[in-house]
Amino acid sequence: MNNYISLETQYFQLSFSMALYMDDIGQMLKSLKNPKNLNQGQGAAASAMTSATNKTTDLSIRDIETSSKVDDIFFVFRKVVSRSISSLCSPSICATINLTSSNFDSLYIPYIEILLKQTYGGDFDKKRDYFLVILNDMCTTNTYIAQMQRELVDLTNQRLTTDDEVKMITMCINGDSLTTLSDRMETLLKENVEKIVQILSIPINQLIFPINHIHYEINDQEYERYEINDPFAQDFLDSFDDLLSPYKSILLTSIFDKLINHLSSHVAATLEDHIKQKKFNFLGALQLSKDIRKIIDHCVQLTSEQNIRHKFIRLQQIVQLLTMDKVTDIQDYTQEGYQWKLSVLDIKLLLARRSDFPLQAVHNLKL
Template structure:
């Protein structure tokens, strides 16, 4: 079977594609028939034999390693060869996605209304993808076609994400992008029969969600919210916010609260650092008072402090700092991070 797949895959794949897909169908059906045969053999064993020890021994043989190995081998063959189809289809899919680079997403109200009438991207992409997948959908079994769509959805999501991260948007352009992405996800969901592919687009949906925010500080309503799991890092979120040309640059690179909020946060942070990590609330005195503690407790306290500092620095990410600065300058940055975080 493996040799036959290699022969049909090599050379001009388009000419041998139908044979290749039929072999994949046979692989899937064979696995199904093995399961069915095992169930029937177990049923016959229970019916024909009376001695329970004999029944248990025969069932153990039926469920033994031989059938497991055969099914695992066929599953591996099936998935590996579906991956080969994904590699083949990824090139034309990339070509279908490429036109998004020519679309302007910094648009006016008039442009947005034009896009309402003449879809700039999603409709052409969906039509092209439908035509591309038609020969596969017409031959492949439902469960195999679902696996193919799942793998292709991962590729589509990652490719779209790469292109979006290179473009600029204003608010209306972000709304248009949101509509485009929603249409694509809905289409891929509709052509799968057994499994939903929406989870493949979680990162992409979060990117679009960030781009459609009214202002930078709206992110605070979701960041750290219980039950909302971010797939993007804090740095990625800032870089995505930077794609909005109508957001003030300092607001997303060096985000600051209003003066009263910042003053309150500084006081609260200083108080917390002082209480947890030292009387002066700075790195130099953070470990004072640990003398006499057991090594285990001392290690836990130091780990707590280091974890806190790393978290604060990450949340305060400032590109203007150079990693080659002197140790004294680094201590100043660390001290400022503790005071300015949150």
């Protein structure tokens, strides 16, 4: 069985290395870096290999959702482990799983990290789509790990007869190597989604900035005019959608949801900062309420997450404060045990932004 284990692990390592070498996104990045003929100056064997990889460069990054390496590697890994399970020799099965899965730590993770560095640095707009596909790769890797573990455990239960053997092999299938890979993919995914948020936060701030020029101390005629010609929210949302369009078209739904989750927090915090600098009367506060509700509803529609509204709780409470008929209305909330996400200082400062509320009445509030 030692020879069998050696053959299987060597076969997998060679297949693994070849999958990385033939990886379509890796080839595209090489072509992007050096668009000249990649065959130039190569020997016959190397030229033949490059001719095969050049087929990949005929693809556009927009043609793929995930790169080829993910499917290729997990297809071979599943085959190798399935064959070892068919041997019915539990020590050999565990040895094959442990030896083959070690390639993920030594080859797969470093390769992913290299691709991330190549696509994030420099001109991000030029390499953005490649970066997004790599994020898809990480998410798909974790999906495949979970799916493959379930399949291999089912196969083990079908083929092996003793509970001890099934337990031992199941532990190997769900062992440290694949758990480490899954955890690392999740960490990298989180870190790099946050990098996208950092990149997008600057243009989002610019899209929100025009709210500074909107007048929110308005009369009936101005309020009616705002109803006909939206002064802020629609323009912001149209530009927001344009900004997100390339991300939405490439990213897997689960990753795009994570991105919207983070961006919603940023949008809410930025709007709050601007609102605290403005003055309102009752009609202006009503208009702001419409603007905020429109933005929240739109963000909810962008994601499949049902709890995205919690990102805007503080903003919703700010609107509640600003749309009160009189200062003392807040006492009704206090008596009902309402859970404010705003501090007492925040509440008083916001009520003071209502130009039609007496400042002394705000100051005298007992909260």
